[in-house]
Amino acid sequence: MNRRSLLALPAVAAAGAYIGPASAQAPTRITIATGVDPSFAAYYVAKEGGFFERNGLDVTVNTGPSGSAMIAFLIGNQIQSAYGAEQAGVSANVRDPNVVAVAEGVALLRWISVLGRGIRTMEELKGKRVGVARGTGSETFWLSVVSKLNLNPADYTIVNVEAPEMVAAMERGNIDAFAVWEPWPTRAQRAIPNTHILVNNEQIQIVRNYVYMNKAWATENRPVTERLMRALIQASDFLDSNRDEAVRQVARFLRQDRSLVAELMNKVGYRMNLTPDSVANVQLAIDQLRGMNRLDRPVTTADVIWADPMRWVAPDRVRI
8 A cells, every 4th residue: 555644735714614623632543545546536635635634633545556445454444444436345345244335425427438449349349358457446337338238248358457557458468448447548548549438437327436434443433433524525515616726636646637637527526425326336236246246145235335424424415
């Protein structure tokens, strides 16, 4: 993991919402983890914009190859919160029922694509090698493409590739196409000639990323859990009400080009709520994992989604 400890900005008044003064006690230290793309902006903005600090939290943000890859660290409470896709959350819950989703953080509206090199249509993709990051939103999306377009899975060779490695793998010729989220499709199109988007998720399925916690820890440390949830809600609201400043904060955290970050952030909808759509996407992940014989025990959406932390601080955001 790549541990990031960044200074928060002093100016938070522009958030548009009152944030109570920090506790006179020393801030509570917690560790959270996710991937490195602007869809996870609520974590970055909560850190960079001082929302964690104003809520009495000293937060270390760890980053890894994907948000989904970090969810497993909630098992055994190695970290206190993670941010990633549905399938990874279900898989972690099967291993440890304490790993639960407490909020839908973002809806990926135009975010995930199947992109091919020297290929222009899904028909031309038959017989080719497709890079998929197993156990993440990449795999969830690919399976949805196969189902939605009535494709034969046997027509494709699936190669397990972590998201950050996909562009290089395609450039080397190890894969002919990949299914993954931004910024990798955009990076591939900029770096590799003759690459084309074959289909994106707007035509297939609106994928969602969720905030996860360890239920046992969150229950035992309810005041800290409430402060964490408030900070994330405030950061999510800031993303909508102060987009230019939020873009600057995200670009600084990720050390990415600001114009690219701004373009990518317009492809998602920041939420911090729980709705019937949140539940439906988790159910889809359960169904997909069951179909691949990856569920070692029965699991339901009620097992995976725990609405209490959101109800504690913002009951109007819980619509399930």
